[in-house]
Amino acid sequence: MKNYVVAFLMLFTIMDAQAQNDTIKKNNLGQNEVKLNAVFLLFGSFEPSYERNLSEQSSVGISAFIPFDNKNFDMDLNYYISPYYRIFFGKKYAAGFFLEGFGMLNSMEQKYYTTSVEGHYSYWDEDVSDFALGFGLGGKWVTSGGFVFEVNGxxxxxxFNTNNDDYYDYSPIVGKFGFNVGYRF
Known part of the structure; x- marks a missing residue:
């Protein structure tokens, strides 16, 4: 009788261990993501992104902003390249609500002015490169097929270049936002 009880307990222990293994969510989609900012395409610019998932709660990536139609995109921004690090708070693998820290190498067209002795102003444009640090937040959703949708800001x-009084319209604040669509592989 004792053998039956021991065998019965071992059977339930093995079934319980198997049931616990079945509840662990596995990531079969891969660690890499490529994305494109869909809203910026409507305004005449191109912003692709690449992201590498380091764990279920963090990732690193890089995005680049390149305008191609200055008529529709009325900004003085020439380009930016922005590496970032994200921490996720969702229950899915590298998805859900996230906080982001980023760096941004950017180039802007700045308008300068000077005043002559007679009180006349003279204006001219010049491209200015700068580096920014910032933070952001957003949300990411991933389908079982690997498609990614992301909203961030x-x-x-x-x-640099923040203490120059000759700037006519320079702002030291930079922003980034996106409605990104992509694929995880």
Missing amino acids: GIGRNF
């Missing part, structure tokens, strides 16, 4: 501050 962030704000940062440029560190």
Whole structure:
């Protein structure tokens, strides 16, 4: 009788251990993501992104902003390259609500002015490169097929060229936002 009880207990222990293994969510989609900012395409610019998932709660990535139609995109921004690090708070693998820290190497067209002795102003444009650090937040959703949808926004501050009084319309604050669609592989 004792053998039956021991065998019965071992059977339930094995079934219980198997049931626990079945509840662990596995990531069969891969660690890499490529994305494109869909809203910026409507306004005449191209912003692709690449992201590498480090764990279920963190990832690193890089995005680049390149305008191609200045008629529709009325900004003085020439380009930016922005590496970032994200921490996720969702229950799925590298998805859900996230906080982001980013750096941004950017180039902007700045308008300068000077005042002559007679009190006349003279204006000219010049491209200015700068580097910013900032933070952001957002949300990411991933389908079982690997398609990614993401909404994010962030704000940062440029560190160089901020104390020059000759700038006509320079702001040291930079922003980034996106409605990104992509694929995880």
